[in-house]
Amino acid sequence: MPRTFRVREPRPASFWALACVFALFVLFMYGPMLVIFILSFQGPEGGLTFPLRGLSLHWFRQLAAGLGVVDIGAALRRSLALGLAVMACTVAFSVLAGLAFRKRLAGGNLLFFIVVASLIMPSIIVSLGIGLEFRLIDSGVKAVLERLGWQAALEGYGTSLGLFTSALGAHLTWTLPFGLLIMFAVFNRFNPAYEEAARDLGATPWQTFRHVVLPLIAPSVVGIGMFGFTLSWDEIARTSQAIGDVNTLPLELQGLTSTVTTPAIYALGTVTTVVSFAVMGCTIALVWLLGRRKAGAR
């Protein structure tokens, strides 16, 4: 332990000033969230602010019973389903693209530029564009059905806007840049000697990927999955114009902020935060397990 031998220099005054700034910043970040977490356990007579009147799960029960016209359960299921789909696509597409960028990729620079552009594009513009695209597709499909005279199909046709069409695409334009940047970071530190060794031993490209590359990058792949899910789970701006008739949980929540004036909205906040943290916790546990297996196999 070299630390114990080091002579500790006295801290300069700037250290204490900045330490105070940092402590206040952390308080600023966590304080308000802690407040709504506590307030969501208000008793039945409790209101939106302190003091805490009793301690109960009343507002969570209220939440389960439903808030006005909004079906929270359905929105929650939709958000979960969409989050899982986004997660799967983000992992698959980022890993594949990460592999592609290691090889000679004509136009790779342009593709990278587009991906980064998507990351910094104001979400409302992307969302509006996707909404427009699917509305134009709708008019196109309707025109074709009319031309063909398929009245039944025409009447049955609603819209192509939806959870797994336009909303999925909108979310991917937000999650994939993160996924790709993580893959870049991973492969920048990746030693190709392992692959060469596998090739020399006669492994096919698929075997090399499956048994050598994938286990080595597994923790990062899990991380990309987490990024994909949590970014989608909390996304509003890109979904807003691109989802059609149904809503995801964050969109419902945004609507509820102006109508619901009971702590039930804090309870909903606590629930969504718990889901986010649970996903993060599972991810960290999984990464840790993968790391231990790797260490054990060595």
Add this chain to the structure above:
Amino acid sequence: MGHPTSPPTAGLPAKQGVAAWWQAAPLTLVFALFFLVPLALVLMVSFWDFSEYELLPGFTFKNYVAIFEGCADLAQPCVTLSTYLSTLKFSLLVWGITLVLGFAVAYFLAFHVRSPGMQTLLFVLCTVPFWTSNVIRMVSWVPLLGRNGLVNQTLADLRLIDTPIEWLLFSDFSVVLAFVHLYTMFMIVPIFNSMMRIDRSLIEAASDAGASGWQTLWSVVVPLSRTGIVIGSIFVLTIVMGDFVTIGVMGGQQIASVGKIIQVQTSYLQFPLAAANAVILLAIVLMVIWGLTRLVDLRKEL
């Protein structure tokens, strides 16, 4: 573990170029279908006409004219101009605050925290709130800033005020506060990343050469953290300029912003108008980014 210094593409057979494109195809397709085509459509539709029920293909400057109607009179700014100015005001305020705060926090983490374990722990502590819903983080200010909120109650208990302060919530103040709360992380992460790459011997050299703390900070640390500062600034500025959720919720739906105008226009199905606004917003954002990238060659730094 050696870091490969030569590009990994060196000496690969041409056949792999084809395989690479198959691997990149899904990602490329997503961005073509859900990014490039939509942007092109926004541009196209901004020149279309519309009725109450449908979009009418054509080519007209009507939408742009409608947006800037009455803007020639500078003494009395039109709605568009004042909205853009208000959006710009929020962007600059939030940018300034997050930059100073983010730089201070990143500097503390990078240069004052000595053990790497502690550094990682504190860094993660800063990034965790990013993973919770933005709306929840906005709503969480209500019990603090509301008319009967914690701040007003405390001030009243201390007999500092007689009537509750009204401007704490649903005001410019609460909007800026929420933005800082939500997006300082976007400054901390890139600036911290840049600072960690600074060779520590440069700092020692500066102090050996007799530079004061401020001189070292201004002449060594700031220029070498430039990449992080620019990346963080791009994030914060583009997010705030396009925002409509934060301004809506924290402004009590009373404060106008470009993003909000676009959202309202689409809810009335005035897509060509919304598209024209989006094109103008995009042009401004691109100019800002272009200006910022003049300061640093991002390509070289990545």
